[in-house]
Amino acid sequence: DAGVTQSPTHLIKTRGQQVTLRCSPKSGHDTVSWYQQALGQGPQFIFQYYEEEERQRGNFPDRFSGHQFPNYSSELNVNALLLGDSALYLCASSLANWGDTQYFGPGTRLTVL
Amino acid sequence: AQKITQTQPGMFVQEKEAVTLDCTYDTSDQSYGLFWYKQPSSGEMIFLIYQGSYDEQNATEGRYSLNFQKARKSANLVISASQLGDSAMYFCAMRVTGGGNKLTFGTGTQLKVEL
Numbered sequence: 001d002a003g004v005t006q007s008p009t010h011l012i013k014t015r016g017q018q019v020t021l022r023c024s025p026k027s028g029h030d031t032v033s034w035y036q037q038a039l040g041q042g043p044q045f046i047f048q049y050y051e052e053e054e055r056q057r058g059n060f061p062d063r064f065s066g067h068q069f070p071n072y073s074s075e076l077n078v079n080a081l082l083l084g085d086s087a088l089y090l091c092a093s094s095l096a097n098w099g100d101t102q103y104f105g106p107g108t109r110l111t112v113l
Numbered sequence: 114a115q116k117i118t119q120t121q122p123g124m125f126v127q128e129k130e131a132v133t134l135d136c137t138y139d140t141s142d143q144s145y146g147l148f149w150y151k152q153p154s155s156g157e158m159i160f161l162i163y164q165g166s167y168d169e170q171n172a173t174e175g176r177y178s179l180n181f182q183k184a185r186k187s188a189n190l191v192i193s194a195s196q197l198g199d200s201a202m203y204f205c206a207m208r209v210t211g212g213g214n215k216l217t218f219g220t221g222t223q224l225k226v227e228l
Contacts, residue, residue: 033214033216040220041220041221042117042204042206042218042219042220043158043204043216043218044218045215045216045217048214048215055213055214056213056214056215058215090156092158092216094214100214101148101160102160102214103160104150104157104158104160106157107156107157109156
């Protein structure tokens with residue numbers, strides 16, 4: 001049973017650039033959530049996708065956008081990168097019903113120079 | 114808005130002993146769920162245990178148990194018979210019915226298991 005996978009593992013970008021992170025959900029899951037985890041902090045919710053639409057969004061600027069594909073995989077895009085965007089980006093998958101547990105991938109570590 | 118507080122930045126425990134990691138939460142919602150995740154240095158968040166606000170029994174999963182005290186708004190994680198592989202960051206998280214399916218996390222507790 002394949003778990004949540006994310007790519008790439010690490011990424012280095014410079015300020016002002018754009019980045020795309022990818023996530024494949026656990027087999028059987030249809031909902032994908034994205035979280036940002038700054039160093040020494042707990043993860044912060046960015047947004048959640050279900051049926052190819054953004055279902056819920058946290059307190060992040062419009063520079064953060066996403067997409068979900070028909071196979072339930074998802075992308076997180078960040079435009080105009082800032083130094084403060086350096087963090088571990090975690091993807092979590094679950095079923096659509098409210099009571100389901102979210103399972104996380106290994107994360108993508110983004111460094112903005 | 115909901116909030117999770119973990120007041121222990123770091124904890125030490127000897128191998129084979131039990132350890133309690135503290136978590137308090139704040140929400141005005143009556144229906145919510147509480148989670149504990151383990152994050153090794155590799156970065157992946159590993160689900161450990163879940164407690165629903167209406168569950169009357171404390172949740173248990175193998176060596177993990179959740180000491181749920183609703184009136185005190187606490188959801189402490191108890192790890193019995195600690196192992197060296199338990200050394201990691203531990204995060205408490207909450208989801209409320211009115212908040213969709215997003216998780217709100219605490220700042221975590223770094224646990225180190227010693228010989």
